[in-house]
Amino acid sequence: MATDSQPATNGIAVDVRGVNKSFGSGESRLHVLKDVSLQARTGEILMLVGPSGCGKTTLLSAIAGTMGVDSGEIDVLGNPLHRMRGGALTRFRAKNIGFIFQQFNLIPTITCAENVSVPLLIRGVSASAAKKKAREVLDAVGMGDRWKDRPGKLSGGQQQRIAIARALVHEPPLVICDEPTAALDAKNGEIVLDLFRQVARAAGRAVIIVTHDNRIFSYADRIARMDDGCIVDVHRTDPRETAHFEHEVPH
Amino acid sequence: MxxxxxxxxxxxxxxxxxxxxxxxxxxxxxxxxxxxxxxxxxWTTSTLKNVGAPIWVVEERVEQVNETNALRDTDVARVRSVSEVAWAMPVFSGIQRVRMDDGSFKTIQLIGIDSASLAGAPTRILEGTLIDLRLPNAVIVDELAVERLSKGRPHPLTLGDTFEINDIEARVVGICEAKRSFTGGPYVWTTYERALQYTPPSRKMLSAVIAGPVEGVSVDEAAAAIEKATGLKAFVNRGFGENEKDFNTSTIWWYVRNTGxxxxxxxxxxxxxxxxxxxxxxxxxxxxxxxxxxxxxxxxxxxxxxxxxxxxxxxxxxxxxxxxxxxxxxxxxxxxxxxxxxxxxxxxxxxxxxxxxxxxxxxxxxxxxxxxxxxxxxxxxxxxxx
Structure with missing residues (x-):
């Protein structure tokens, strides 16, 4: 079960072994994850790619501990997520995982600094201390001067940077990102991915990104390709390749 | 959070x-x-507050204070004869018409009380004196009467002014504080005998008998003894509560049950x-x-x-x-x-x-x-x- 002390992981942040997940029952039963096994290492960016409906988001949800699986095992930072329930799982997420959502999910009625301080408030940090820390992280992502603004005043790229700050403010060892560039133009996508790279490298974090935006594949250390609920290929990207955005919409 | x-x-x-x-x-x-x-x-129980008495004795079918099934004058003596009763006095209560100086009419709640004891008199006299009620044609009016009965007068109704109740002169000798009545008319006090003169005659005119217990006997015991001895209904007058023998409670519940x-x-x-x-x-x-x-x-x-x-x-x-x-x-x-x-x-x-x-x-x-x-x-x- 989860404990506050981190078990030894030998550089493996996430270890998924033989995971199966289905939705529905009877004839309408949909087998979404089929015996999926995958590892994500600390300090790397792992991208889960594949066509829509292939199970990327379901696998990401399972790794994040927001969705249970039917069978198989998931160790995250050495903790067996598949055995955790209720409060333990909630506390584990609060402490160890940073979330970046496709639509950012910033609360529109509070300031950027308050949005960023949310994970600290969840962990019981005082509002003033949380806000102070939030402003430091906002500085780090280049949004220090917008801390008083509400998210509605910011561009998509700026909002995503606020979301990144929120995901990092409590210094989680694992960052989960769902389509982080889907709502961004090429320039902002580039800025955001550069940030991810710094995030993964600097603090030895694991960053798992679900995407089907092939403009950003070159930012990954490894790419796991999924199709029809299975991991069909995991390969390391060429470190000599310079990451770049094509300034036109793919597909 | x-x-x-x-x-x-x-x-x-x-x-x-x-x-x-x-x-x-x-x-x-x-x-x-x-x-x-x-x-x-x-407001439905204002008469009970304005005519303060611990026990109200009424005809046995009466359920609320604004309903008058008149008693015989001899019922006062019957109530007095009960050994648990220290005193018992007649009360007249009825709606009468006052003729205004401009010829229009207003209704009033006329209260007639015993002239000797003045039991049931208003508790707070603002102008004048209570004992002047014994003077000929004397009445004590409440503040609402000053407001309502001043219509057509050069100045607000005051001590010494007169008006007519059913064509009989009434002279103001006092102004008092009183709770407003449910019927909307101001309260006017006079003596019991004079109240009967102001009112068109009928065979029985006694509205109620107010009474008090002898020392050492509770109000409830005295009321129960009156009922037993006279066959009349004796209510206590404490205030709205769960006691059905309280006239306030009985009155309010009557309005709840019988009106919209x-x-x-x-x-x-x-x-x-x-x-x-x-x-x-x-x-x-x-x-x-x-x-x-x-x-x-x-x-x-x-x-x-x-x-x-x-x-x-x-x-x-x-x-x-x-x-x-x-x-x-x-x-x-x-x-x-x-x-x-x-x-x-x-x-x-x-x-x-x-x-x-x-x-x-x-x-x-x-x-x-x-x-x-x-x-x-x-x-x-x-x-x-x-």
Whole structure:
């Protein structure tokens, strides 16, 4: 079960072994994850790619501990997520995982600094201390001067940077990102991915990104390709390749 | 997280104001309507307060103080003969017509009391003296009479002024303080004998006998002894409560059972309740739906369901407190105005704001529960499904 002390992981942040997940029952039963096994290492960016409906988001949800699986095992930072329930799982997420959502999910009625301080408030940090820390992280992502603004005043790229700050403010060892560039133009996508790279490298974090935006594949250390609920290929990207955005919409 | 919950609430200005408005309206309608109803019910027992006596003896079929089935004059002596009774005096109570100086008529509540003892006289004389009531044609009027019977006069009714009750002269020798009557007419006191002169004659004219117990005997025991000895109905006069032998209680329940007043006021109260529930629950549910993805994101990020539920409860109760506070303040302003003007009747018993607060909290709890129920069905994984 989860404990506050981190078990030894030998550089493996996430270890998924033989995971199966289905939705529905009877004839309408949909087998979404089929015996999926995958590892994500600390300090790397792992991208889960594949066509829509292939199970990327379901696998990401399972790794994040927001969705249970039917069978198989998931160790995250050495903790067996598949055995955790209720409060333990909630506390584990609060402490160890940073979330970046496709639509950012910033609360529109509070300031950027308050949005960023949310994970600290969840962990019981005082509002003033949380806000102070939030402003430091906002500085780090280049949004220090917008801390008083509400998210509605910011561009998509700026909002995503606020979301990144929120995901990092409590210094989680694992960052989960769902389509982080889907709502961004090429320039902002580039800025955001550069940030991810710094995030993964600097603090030895694991960053798992679900995407089907092939403009950003070159930012990954490894790419796991999924199709029809299975991991069909995991390969390391060429470190000599310079990451770049094509300034036109793919597909 | 509580601060965050409040910021989320206050930040959505439209829904926040709508919630406040719904709960304000519910509070105002409930408190205002119930307080007018209570005030009206209190007016039905004004005669019992204005003619202070611990025991009222009436004809056995009488159920409320404004109903007069006259007794025989000899019934006063029958009541006096009861050993538990220290004193017993006749009282006349009836609605009569006063002719104004301009020829128009106003109704009054004429009270006739024993001239020797003056038992049942007004308790607070503002001008003049009580014993002057024994003078010829003397009457004591209340403040409302000064207001109502001054029409057509060069100056407000005052001591020494005269008017006619059923064509017989009445001279004002005193002005007193009195509770307003349910019928709306001012109270006018005179002696029992003179009250009979002012009133068109009939075979029996004694409205009631007021009495007091001998020392060492309780009011209830004396009333029971009077009933046993005379066969008349003897009510105690303590104030509205659970005792059916209390004339106030009996009177108010009579009005509740036999008039459409409670249905009329009750309908408005129910409407207030429905408006409160409908607006508060619907708006709060819409607020939760609007914020569902944000609340879901908080859930995914590690906020426990308990904590999220507490956030919704804090939000619902906050608008409840504010809406209730504003509604109660508005009701108080209305009540202050009504008391200043003298009508409509308003009475806010302490239980009314407490009960209304309970109702508002119940509405808020229901609204919060709807939100909590919706949120409980929202899996944190759904936040990944854009």
């Amino acid at each position: 509580i601060g965050l919950a409040l910021k989320m609430l206050f930040g959505d200005t439209a829904k926040y104001l709508m919630l406040i408005a719904g709960l304000f309206l519910a509070t105002f309608l409930i408190v205002q309507q119930v307080s007018v109803f209570c005030g009206l019910m209190r 007043i409670p249905v009329s006021f009750g309908t408005t109260v129910v409407i207030g309740l429905i408006v409160g529930i409908a607006i508060a629950c619907q708006t709060f549910y819409a607020f939760v739906l609007d914020n569902l993805m944000h609340l879901g994101a908080l859930k995914a990020m590690g906020t426990s369901s308990f904590r999220l539920s507490m956030m919704l409860i804090v939000q619902a109760f906050t608008v409840g407190f504010i809406g209730f506070g504003l509604g109660l303040a508005a009701s108080s302003v209305f009540a202050a105005g009504a008391i200043e003007r003298g009508q409509p009747p308003v009475y806010i018993p302490w239980i009314l704001p407490v009960a209304t607060f309970g109702v508002i909290l119940a509405i808020c709890s229901l609204a919060a529960l709807l939100g909590i129920f919706r949120l409980s069905r929202f899996e944190p994984a759904m936040v990944f499904r854009a």
